[in-house]
Amino acid sequence: MKTLAAQVITPEDLLIHWQGHRKLTRNLIEKFPEKDFFEFSIGGMRTFAQLTDELLAIAAPALKGIVNKEIKPYTEASEKLIFKAQYLEKWDEATAEINEYWKQLSIEDFSETFNLFGQYEFPIIQNVLYFIDNEVHHRGQGYVYLRALNIEPPFFWER
């Protein structure tokens, strides 16, 4: 993909930005003690494992839907993961899938609308920004869980 005109952000840099965030979230998953990843929460919120289920159900599947123009409802994986190592494996699979699907997006595609999960009809750029923001949002919650567990979270700048 060749960028000819000046861009606010290029597709290449937006992918690096997204994957940088995903790397930080992966580090956060690693910091959780096995038990707390699946059991700890505050104020009736989801555990970080459950939040990660959501993140995994969005990123690669949503981008796949966009690229293939296939509208599928939001669904979390039916396979129940019971170890953190399984989550990290799924995370890495998604990282590679995202890199592959991303190559199929042209600059023009970002302003096309896509009905994400059959529910959110917005330009693709807004869908992508949502994937990132939603992850940063939930990861911020994970930072509080770690602090409450007296564990030093990774530096926000570390990507």
Add this chain to the structure above:
Amino acid sequence: MKTLAAQVITPEDLLIHWQGHRKLTRNLIEKFPEKDFFEFSIGGMRTFAQLTDELLAIAAPALKGIVNKEIKPYTEASEKLIFKAQYLEKWDEATAEINEYWKQLSIEDFSETFNLFGQYEFPIIQNVLYFIDNEVHHRGQGYVYLRALNIEPPFFWER
């Protein structure tokens, strides 16, 4: 500012995106009981008032620095705010300032580097994405504070 070539995201849409997040953060500040805004925290973290001090010290001052090419160290306001209403007033002032400064950025500017606070030398687009991500990150923490206080936070989609 006229966009001639296809853009992944236009400056206009990136501003709307940023201000949409700022609107949601403003809603979050409003949801906090006066006392808890200044006193509640989890795991030794900053209160939401202190986190808001940081957000206010970044957004408009940082964008002003970028536009005026003035490198100033990061500093939080010396004036101590003691009411939530004062924070909301500062928030709205920053909203208007951001809109004004934003008009002075051209598409070409976003790929220029700027040494933010004399510490973070990155392309301007990365500085701007940092302002947004950092706010989403801390606001996600505010969501946990509200949940821990048994208060329903605003819907993440509401901007």
